[in-house]
Amino acid sequence: MTDAxxxxxxxxxxxxxxxxxxxxxxxxxxxxxxxxxxxxxxxGAVEERLRAAPWWAWLTVFVCLAALLPxxxxxxxxxxxxxxxxxxxxxxxxxxxxxGWGGLLDLGYIAFYGLGAYCYALLSSNQxxxxxxxxATVPIVVVVGAVAGWLIGLPxxxxxxxxxxxxxxxxxxxxxxxxxxxxxxxxxxxxxGSNGIGGVDANVRPFNLFGHDLPVAHSGSFNVAYLYVVxxxxxxxxxxxxxxxxxxxxxAWRSLREDPLAAELxxxxxxxxxxxxxxxxxxxxxxxxxxFAALNAGVFPTTFAFPLLITVYTMVILxxxxxxxxxxxxxxxxxxxxxxxxxxxxxxxxxxALIVLALFGVYRLSVRxxxxxxxxxxxxxxxxxxxxxxxxxxxxxPANGENWLIDGLxxxxxxxxxxxxxxxxxxxxxxxVILLLTLVRGWWxxxxxxxxxxxxxxxxxxxxxxxxxxxxxxxxxxxxxxVMIARPSGILGERRVEIV
Amino acid sequence: xxxxxxxxxNALTLGSVYALIALGYSxxxxxxxxxxxxxxxxxxxxxxxxxxxxxxxxxxxxPVVPVWLLLTIMVxxxxxxxxxxxxxxxxxxxxxxxxxxxxxxxxxxxxxxFFLTYSMQLLFxxxxxxxxxxxxxxGVLFLKGFDIGNxxxxxxxxxxxxxxxxxxxxxxxxxxxxxxxxxxxxTSFDRxxxxxxxxxxxxxxxxxxxxxxxxxxxxxxxxALRAPASVTIGFVAGLKGFTAAVIGGIGSxxxxxxxxxxxxxxxxxxxxxxxxxxxxxxxFTILILFMLFLPQSLFGRADISKx
Numbered sequence: 001m002t003d004a005x006x007x008x009x010x011x012x013x014x015x016x017x018x019x020x021x022x023x024x025x026x027x028x029x030x031x032x033x034x035x036x037x038x039x040x041x042x043x044g045a046v047e048e049r050l051r052a053a054p055w056w057a058w059l060t061v062f063v064c065l066a067a068l069l070p071x072x073x074x075x076x077x078x079x080x081x082x083x084x085x086x087x088x089x090x091x092x093x094x095x096x097x098x099x100g101w102g103g104l105l106d107l108g109y110i111a112f113y114g115l116g117a118y119c120y121a122l123l124s125s126n127q128x129x130x131x132x133x134x135x136a137t138v139p140i141v142v143v144v145g146a147v148a149g150w151l152i153g154l155p156x157x158x159x160x161x162x163x164x165x166x167x168x169x170x171x172x173x174x175x176x177x178x179x180x181x182x183x184x185x186x187x188x189x190x191x192x193g194s195n196g197i198g199g200v201d202a203n204v205r206p207f208n209l210f211g212h213d214l215p216v217a218h219s220g221s222f223n224v225a226y227l228y229v230v231x232x233x234x235x236x237x238x239x240x241x242x243x244x245x246x247x248x249x250x251x252a253w254r255s256l257r258e259d260p261l262a263a264e265l266x267x268x269x270x271x272x273x274x275x276x277x278x279x280x281x282x283x284x285x286x287x288x289x290x291x292f293a294a295l296n297a298g299v300f301p302t303t304f305a306f307p308l309l310i311t312v313y314t315m316v317i318l319x320x321x322x323x324x325x326x327x328x329x330x331x332x333x334x335x336x337x338x339x340x341x342x343x344x345x346x347x348x349x350x351x352x353a354l355i356v357l358a359l360f361g362v363y364r365l366s367v368r369x370x371x372x373x374x375x376x377x378x379x380x381x382x383x384x385x386x387x388x389x390x391x392x393x394x395x396x397x398p399a400n401g402e403n404w405l406i407d408g409l410x411x412x413x414x415x416x417x418x419x420x421x422x423x424x425x426x427x428x429x430x431x432x433v434i435l436l437l438t439l440v441r442g443w444w445x446x447x448x449x450x451x452x453x454x455x456x457x458x459x460x461x462x463x464x465x466x467x468x469x470x471x472x473x474x475x476x477x478x479x480x481x482x483v484m485i486a487r488p489s490g491i492l493g494e495r496r497v498e499i500v
Numbered sequence: 501x502x503x504x505x506x507x508x509x510n511a512l513t514l515g516s517v518y519a520l521i522a523l524g525y526s527x528x529x530x531x532x533x534x535x536x537x538x539x540x541x542x543x544x545x546x547x548x549x550x551x552x553x554x555x556x557x558x559x560x561x562x563p564v565v566p567v568w569l570l571l572t573i574m575v576x577x578x579x580x581x582x583x584x585x586x587x588x589x590x591x592x593x594x595x596x597x598x599x600x601x602x603x604x605x606x607x608x609x610x611x612x613x614f615f616l617t618y619s620m621q622l623l624f625x626x627x628x629x630x631x632x633x634x635x636x637x638x639g640v641l642f643l644k645g646f647d648i649g650n651x652x653x654x655x656x657x658x659x660x661x662x663x664x665x666x667x668x669x670x671x672x673x674x675x676x677x678x679x680x681x682x683x684x685x686x687t688s689f690d691r692x693x694x695x696x697x698x699x700x701x702x703x704x705x706x707x708x709x710x711x712x713x714x715x716x717x718x719x720x721x722x723x724a725l726r727a728p729a730s731v732t733i734g735f736v737a738g739l740k741g742f743t744a745a746v747i748g749g750i751g752s753x754x755x756x757x758x759x760x761x762x763x764x765x766x767x768x769x770x771x772x773x774x775x776x777x778x779x780x781x782x783x784f785t786i787l788i789l790f791m792l793f794l795p796q797s798l799f800g801r802a803d804i805s806k807x
Contacts, residue, residue, distance in 0.1 A: 166535065484600075
């Protein structure tokens, strides 16, 4: 009997769509689904239609858009950023297996990425004069990664939760120590120590797929072929992991994540499932490492450090752990944001645009919005006027560059020539008022928001724009905390992730 | 023999610093069952507060106050400042997540740790800072002291070790001999039952953060007195502190002291007798083995999970 012939049981509609959370469904998800059902009108219909589209349609659309990007942008920089973003997506996909599906907090994830990169570098560079063909290297590295993941996953048999997290973090530290001091490994120079391995085949015997050589630089700038390589890898891994997740293994992972004890009592091979999750994640990370090493024509220990781990975690958490689509969104948002923050001019636009957008999001078009915006602008001019009346030389505004935003800001925000201790004082004060903001409600919040915004603009112009590197990471940390508190399921996540 | 004594002194200094950090982890983990990842960064901030006070009071070469008062002020302000930071972290980053699944506060803690590290880098730069402790009192703190064999034991080391022990003993008395301490022990034993007995849980948790962070602040100043500090010291020191707490048994105060000292000895002796390059490798391997095979450790109780 096929599915079509099977008689459908006659169940009233009210029972097929339960009002409360279904079995295995988080309460937050249930409430969200209810809200969605309530949304009517044309927008609601479009949303329903979009939601009904199958995942492979979304994937196809995304891959096509990404593949068409080089048509619109000829600059090597933009293409390189696109490449990085897709590489981050690939990395985040792997992390999503361990954290999002398996529910295991793996803080050693970047070690596998580094392992993949170093293996590739050793197998195709002048370090030992080994130059294997790419079709051999990549599978070898992926297998090495999977085996390493299997081994590092072994402690998960005995440890869980925080202890597992810290042990994986120790393995990560060991990896860093070994790689950084690997130029004296039993008297041999294996990893090149802190200098890394520089002579990875780049132009003579480069990454090679289907008989085509892919030199890393194409007439002096980023070779766009690498964007297609990483995109193809991403699509393949995405589909593979999707299938795994919809198979018995995927369902078992979910049960393991929700309640390991119950899963074990139901007869699931919990320990093997954990190892599988670890080695799937590690294999994906190692694969990403090969492409990274191939394109950069070198590997250096400082790349594979704690900040990178936090970056990838932020992508997974922000996008919504457990959701593959969320990984794509998270990687795009985080990497594009980080890239924009590199340049002070762009960063300035991003900052003010995000503030205005956030205010719109919170207050919509209301009196409060008008009060906050008007109040902040007025306060700025008043403060600026008073300050310039007292000490003219100290309020000359941001002098770098000429555009409408800077022209406007010049009469609004104070930019002292010499900040002195005010750098630290205003920054700490800003953190203080932002924290205070979360405690007050209603008009008190509106009243407090006005000086906070002005202070934020002051700190942004005077302190944070001068140190973009630190600013980027501060923002990542802030994203992690605020996502966890405001919306633990991330942008697209379907359920909270639990670790026991 | 001289080497051995030298390494022992280093181990005791380093170990007492680790022990102070471990106590903070232990207090918080005992009550909240939360690995407070940001604790190491609070320690780092403590070192910087000490630095700020030192600068404010004229620097190490020409302080405006006598050196014993200078050191006391540095430690006291670092403790106070870190206590404030600890309370703020608890209030804004952990309390909203107290009933959330366990991964949530852990990730929030990672975020806080990252935020603190790079905020300090933003404000004070990434370069190493040195208290220039040798100039304190014209080097008397280093030149004075007593000899064991041919090894000079500087006064400063003795001050560090003994004040660390004073702090640890006063913490032990606080937890075991006072009413608040009793409330803390009750809360760590069973939070819900303690709440039903009329113990103000929020207050107890806040107090645990105050104590833990204050100890971390003191440890930060002590650490920076013996070696230059940068914004990244918090990460590894935090890791080691946590493991010291695990070795000694999470939630046990004498355990944290013993764990910290053991770690100090392990690190100092591998650095001295094996190699400085690989000392971290040795320490981390010991830590992993300990976590794997003796997670209940020396003074803790085995956790039995109930369904």
